[in-house]
Amino acid sequence: MFRVGSRRVQRLVNGRLRNTAAEVQSVVQELNSSNVSLPFSRANIGPFFQDQPRLDNQFTQDITLKTYLKRHVPKQFLAEIETDLELFGGRVATDIYDLSLRCEREPPYLEHFDAWGKRIDCLVTSPAWQKLHDISAEEGLIAIAYERKYAEWSRLYQMCKLYLFFPSSGLYSCPLAMTDGAAKIIESIQDKTPWLMERAYRRLTSRDPSQFWTSGQWMTERKGGSDVAGGTETVAKLQPDGSYTLHGYKWFSSANDSDMAFTLARPLDDDGSTIMGTKGLSLFYLEVNDENGNLNNIEVQKLKNKLGTRQLPTAELLLDGTKAFKVSEDGRGTAAISNMLMLTRIHNTTGAAASMRRIVNLARDYSTRRQAFGNVLKNYPLHVQTLARMEVETRAACLMTFEVSRLLGREDVDVASEHEKQLLRLLTPLAKLYTGKQCMEVVSEGLESFGGQGYIEDTDLPKLLRDCQVLTIWEGTTNILSLDVLRAIAKSKGKALQSFHEDIETKLASAADNGDLKTAAEKVRQASGTILQFAGKNASSLEFAARDFAYSLSRTYMGSLLIEQAASSYASESDVYTAQRWCEKDLTPVSSHFSNSAYTQDATDSNFSLVFDGYLHPSRL
Incomplete structure (x- = not known):
């Protein structure tokens, strides 16, 4: 006054x-x-002036992560891993976060020509982006997984560190995902291509910034992303020295400042013909620049103008005689990239869980600072209820991420059982598709919790939502991955689904004597049985029901992970409450929708009529 x-x-x-x-x-x-x-x-x-939300150490605040590590990592490794994660958790909230803000302010741009008219296609990135390259090497964000210093837990350690890094990475996490995938490919084919271990692998896994390489993944062409068999038009012409030249157009290629890339192409036969479909695809290794530092017969046509991920250079590339080397058997290109796809999907999952954790942490802190109607937000039960629901989703996503990472670590060092391999194959697309959807919901709700400030670009909050949208699209959309889940089950002749069921039973057994978890555990057990029964009796409906089926698998497995965590000796009352709240939801939407006749031919016809009701071009149907 x-x-x-x-x-x-x-x-x-x-x-x-x-x-x-x-x-x-x-x-x-x-x-x-x-x-x-x-x-x-x-x-x-x-x-x-409104007090802005503040980041604290992102590791010490993360109870879910710390508890999971204590449950799984042996004591001889745990202290060293925790020490590094705590140091890194401070960095991602301070200097690394500042670099990410600068990357957003200084997006990449393309210089097509020099001052004298010569075409140079020079990609210019922010000094902050280049600094993130050096930090990625020094912090071992790729190296950790391949040094195997911590045996099977090396991969979990690496993914936990990437999980802390992602929201502050300025999207440098994208080239790291493809670099990780490239290293995994080279490691898996080293017997056939030993020269790649020296030429590329040692650089991809280096901790020396001056030696560290990143890799691209050039698969998407004009005809579409996921349908590489029908969409890949790039051809490869054999040269006298055994190399190939590539000729094609890559329509969506991220991280174009990378040093190398893997790509698919169709080798030309002696008549200049190619084999169409999957059987005609082979995998090729190329380096982006030649020995003189010039682009390797690559023309950068344009940079993409995207909704989000603006810090990340994504381009359309014309390959016009690009020198490359075939590194797979003829017709085995898609099989050869399976390791890369698995890893990039797990990176995608990690990014989704990390984004959820970041927005929840920010919203929680803001609730202690923002006053409205005479009180701070944290004192309003309705607001805290909303934050709690976001927290439940976030913890479930985090546990799914860590569990898949743990299983991958066991496969890395060849100690995974056949049961675990089947489980990993099934869980990877499930984790990617479901956390992508969770992320969009939680981050959107998080922005709303800031009111109008959540919509102001200067706060750096809207970027979280814009960047998260790509996580439902990269490495396969929700429907594509739902169908991939069915392929995993079919290819294993049902063994993957049986492994899923058995693993849930094992996790629930840990809560057998916990009265607080009895109701939740029984609901998850029933859900797992319902899924098995549905798959057995409704094989003909599975493709139509694939999305709901994948959601049912995801929710049920996440429920078992939350219960297992809540039943451990490291658990808190909050862990128990989280498991209880999660299991209140419909764990098997596939069963609920089936009861409502959602997968019948009549439903198919009605869906079509509904979607195209009023469509003005019936001649195109």
């Missing part, structure tokens, strides 16, 4: 004085002589 010195001043402020020029001047003189201060006058814009 402020005070004014006279009745005339009060009348002016209250609008009850005829404001002639002379009267106003007289009042102003009176105010100046009496040293009365009015708000919002001249340069005074008021004393209040």
Whole structure:
């Protein structure tokens, strides 16, 4: 409140004085002589500024992550891993986060020509982006997994570190995902291509910034992303020295400042023909620049103008005689990239869980600072209820991420059982598709918790939502991955689904003596049985039901992970409460929709009629 010195001043402020020029001047003189201060006058814009949310150490705050590590990592490794994660958790909230903000302010751009008209296609990135390259090497964000210093837990350690890094990475996490996948490919084919271990693998896994390489993944062409068998038009022409030249157009290629790339192409036979479909695809290794530092017969046509991930250079590339080397058997290109796809999907899952954790942490802190209607937000039960629901989703996503990473680590060092391999194959597409959807919901809700500030670009909050949208698209959309889940089950002749069921039973057994978890455990057990029964009796409906089926598998497995965590000796009351709340939801939407006749031919026809009701071009149907 402020005070004014006279009745005339009060009348002016209250609008009850005829404001002639002379009267106003007289009042102003009176105010100046009496040293009365009015708000919002001249340069005074008021004393209040909203306190922004603040990041603390992102590892020490993460109870779910810390508990999971304590449950699984042997004590001889745990202390060293935790120490590094705590140090890194501080960095991602400070200097690394500042670099990510700079990457957003300084997006990449393309210089097609030099001052004299020569085509150079020079990609210019922010110094902050280049610094993130060096940090990625120094922190071992790829190296950790391949040094295998911590045996089977090396991969889990690496993914936990990437999980902390992702929201502050300025999207440098994208080239790291493809680099990780490239290293995995080279490691898997080293017996056939030993030269690649020296040429590329040692650089992809280096901790020396001057040696560290990143890799691209150039699979998407104009005809579409997931359908590489029908969409790949790039051809490969054999050269006398055994290399190939590639000729094609890559329509969506991310991280174009990478040093190398793997790509699919169709080798030409002696008649200049190719084999169409999957059987005609082979995998090729190429380096982006030649020995003189010039582009390897690659023309960068344009940079993509994207909804999000603006920090990340994504381009359309014309390959016009690009030198490359075939590294798979003829017709085995898609099989050869399976390791890369598995890893990039797990990276995608990690990014989704990390984004959820970041927005929840920010919203939680903001609730202790923002006052409305006479109280801070944390004192309003409805607001805390909303944050709690976000927290439940986040913890489930995090546990799914860590569990898949743990299984991959066992496969890395060849100690995974056949049961675990089948489980990993099934869980990878499930984790990617479901966490992508969770992320969009949680981050959107998180922005809403900031009110209008959540919509202001200057706060750095909208970027989280824009960047998260790609996580439902990269490495396969929800429907594509749902069908991949069915392929995993079919290819294993049902063994993957049986492994899924058995693993859930094992996890639930840990809660057998916990009365607080009895109801939740029984619901998950019933859900797992329902899924098995549905798959057995409704094989003909599975493709139509694939999305709901994948959701049912995901929710049920996440329920078992939450219960297992809540039943451990490291658990808190919050872990128990999280498991209880998660299991209140419909764990098997596939069963619920089936009961409503959602997968019948009549439903198919009705869906089509509904979607195209009023469509003005029936000739195209």
